[in-house]
Amino acid sequence: MEKELDSNVLNEWFAVSPASRLDSAEPVHTTLLGTPIALWRDREGALHAAGRMEGWQHGDKYRVQQRYGFIWVCLGTPRKELFALPEFDEPGRRFINAGTFGVKTSGLRIIENFLDMGHFPYVHTDILGKDPHSEVADYKITTDPDTGEIWATECRFWQPKAAASADGGLDVAYTYRVTQAFSAILYKTCPAREGARDVIGVYVQPVSEDECKATLWLLLFDDDASDTEIIGFQQTIFAQDRPILENQLPKLLPLGMKSEIPTRADAGSMAYRRWLREIGMQYGVQKTA
Numbered sequence: 001m002e003k004e005l006d007s008n009v010l011n012e013w014f015a016v017s018p019a020s021r022l023d024s025a026e027p028v029h030t031t032l033l034g035t036p037i038a039l040w041r042d043r044e045g046a047l048h049a050a051g052r053m054e055g056w057q058h059g060d061k062y063r064v065q066q067r068y069g070f071i072w073v074c075l076g077t078p079r080k081e082l083f084a085l086p087e088f089d090e091p092g093r094r095f096i097n098a099g100t101f102g103v104k105t106s107g108l109r110i111i112e113n114f115l116d117m118g119h120f121p122y123v124h125t126d127i128l129g130k131d132p133h134s135e136v137a138d139y140k141i142t143t144d145p146d147t148g149e150i151w152a153t154e155c156r157f158w159q160p161k162a163a164a165s166a167d168g169g170l171d172v173a174y175t176y177r178v179t180q181a182f183s184a185i186l187y188k189t190c191p192a193r194e195g196a197r198d199v200i201g202v203y204v205q206p207v208s209e210d211e212c213k214a215t216l217w218l219l220l221f222d223d224d225a226s227d228t229e230i231i232g233f234q235q236t237i238f239a240q241d242r243p244i245l246e247n248q249l250p251k252l253l254p255l256g257m258k259s260e261i262p263t264r265a266d267a268g269s270m271a272y273r274r275w276l277r278e279i280g281m282q283y284g285v286q287k288t289a
């Protein structure tokens, strides 16, 4: 018997495809939370998402919407509107989809890793960090009472090559925003434009509890670097993270109090785990006996 899905994921929106993939007449097939789904656009341009049951036309219909360059699906009843992303409509920003990567681990581990600055000098050596600049200075963590989002502000880190457009080392300011349990965004110093922030995000589609697809995207002020250069830069970074993510054990994220003391204390990751515990997240977390 199929066990009931945690309402934290059942009633949540997930990005399951770039919007551009639905331009052809062919439906897109994917799996969300263990459920095979099909997505298509009808002749009038309306979006559809359905489960498989004697052909896709007759399966369960799911809520679907197009936002921020992606197709979002909710298998249950959405608890709230999708998060705001005003930068998507900001003039001058380039939207770049840097690709979707299958990762054999809990999607929650992708977000935890995304929030962790401590690994930069060791995993992204000479790009996002370099010894002896390994100290993660204290930063502020707050939870927005209106949206429930976690914000980490006033983060700073010295980076040898902060972006495709960076010519040299830079003391980079970061703001992290956990928009959903399976999505997060960071705002960081834009090397190409004084005072501006680049926006980089990750949307995680849980395929199952211990397998996911991570989509990386950017909204940049960068008139020089080509899409290929920017995508190549992000893919290099993610190729360094991926084996580490896949080797982390257990694959499901432990949320017990004992796991609260990591060897490398990181305030952002810890706040994220605490928040998952508070909302009672069951999906993709290690079940305690």
Ligand SMILES: [Fe+2]
Residues within 6 Å of the ligand: 113, 119, 123, 124, 237, 241
């Ligand atoms: Fe990383």
